Amino acid sequence: MKVVLISRSKEKLDKVASEIREKYQVETKVIVADFGETEDTYTRIKAGLEGLEIGVLVNNVGISYAYPEYFLDVPDLDKTIDQMTNINILSVCKMTRLVLPGMLERSKGVVLNIASAAGMYPTPLLTLYSATKAFVDFFSRGLQAEYKSKGIIVQSVLPYYVATKMSKIRKPTFDKPSPEMYVRAALGTVGLQSRTSGCIPHALIGWIFSFLPTSTAINFLMKKNKQIRARHMKKMKEN
Numbered sequence: 001m002k003v004v005l006i007s008r009s010k011e012k013l014d015k016v017a018s019e020i021r022e023k024y025q026v027e028t029k030v031i032v033a034d035f036g037e038t039e040d041t042y043t044r045i046k047a048g049l050e051g052l053e054i055g056v057l058v059n060n061v062g063i064s065y066a067y068p069e070y071f072l073d074v075p076d077l078d079k080t081i082d083q084m085t086n087i088n089i090l091s092v093c094k095m096t097r098l099v100l101p102g103m104l105e106r107s108k109g110v111v112l113n114i115a116s117a118a119g120m121y122p123t124p125l126l127t128l129y130s131a132t133k134a135f136v137d138f139f140s141r142g143l144q145a146e147y148k149s150k151g152i153i154v155q156s157v158l159p160y161y162v163a164t165k166m167s168k169i170r171k172p173t174f175d176k177p178s179p180e181m182y183v184r185a186a187l188g189t190v191g192l193q194s195r196t197s198g199c200i201p202h203a204l205i206g207w208i209f210s211f212l213p214t215s216t217a218i219n220f221l222m223k224k225n226k227q228i229r230a231r232h233m234k235k236m237k238e239n
């Protein structure tokens with residue numbers, strides 16, 4: 001498939017686009033857009049996508065906290081609220097709004113929305129992030145019910161940890177896979193599962209969690225995130 005990459009850093013976009021072009025011999029296009037901003041962003045994306053038949057939309061862009069924190073103590077809280085809701089929520093709605101009409105005309109299309117396991121339960125100390133991802137999960141599930149009969153697949157993807165810049169995990173392990181391993185597994189579920197953990201290790205963790213009463217899961221996550229926060233604070237003091 002031809003690929004359009006949309007993100008904010010032109011240099012990184014060009015690098016990935018040329019890697020894809022060389023490796024897969026397909027056409028690529030890049031659109032520079034900051035999803036943290038709302039003015040003009042979607043008008044420019046719309047113009048960039050003009051005339052293209054979009055078969056698959058992947059809503060992947062997302063930001064989280066730098067470390068787990070109590071809501072009112074999140075650094076630069078007002079800016080974080082705006083950025084996180086714009087990037088994690090608004091982008092999913094707006095991109096779907098731009099691309100879905102064409103898919104409906106052709107009676108086929110796939111929308112892959114990257115939520116998070118953090119959206120399956122309220123996750124204390126990542127409260128805003130967790131709530132934005134619950135939105136993505138609900139939005140995807142509602143949309144799938146609305147458009148399934150029209151030939152559209154909408155999938156809600158709910159990963160646990162993946163070794164990326166966001167998670168700050170450098171070395172992939174069985175339960176914290178590399179992005180390549182995770183995406184390969186997750187793509188195998190498209191059309192089979194409308195809501196997925198994406199890979200077997202994450203499905204297993206999800207299965208174990210499913211036995212816990214919600215209050216127990218929330219208490220467990222609070223305890224775990226308090227520990228991560230304490231480690232972060234200690235490290236900051238030492239530096």
Ligand SMILES: NC(=O)c1ccc[n+]([C@@H]2O[C@H](COP(=O)([O-])OP(=O)(O)OC[C@H]3O[C@@H](n4cnc5c(N)ncnc54)[C@H](OP(=O)(O)O)[C@@H]3O)[C@@H](O)[C@H]2O)c1
Binds near residue numbers: 062159
């Ligand atoms: N990693 C995990 O453990 C994990 C777990 C569950 C869910 N997720 C979800 O998976 C998705 C991908 O996460 P990731 O771990 O790959 O994160 P990442 O390593 O931080 O990558 C995020 C990507 O989004 C781009 N981006 C960030 N802010 C942007 C903005 N304002 N405008 C345009 N592009 C922007 C980044 O571009 P730059 O490189 O220019 O910053 C980067 O390409 C997110 O939705 C995340 O919530 C991740």
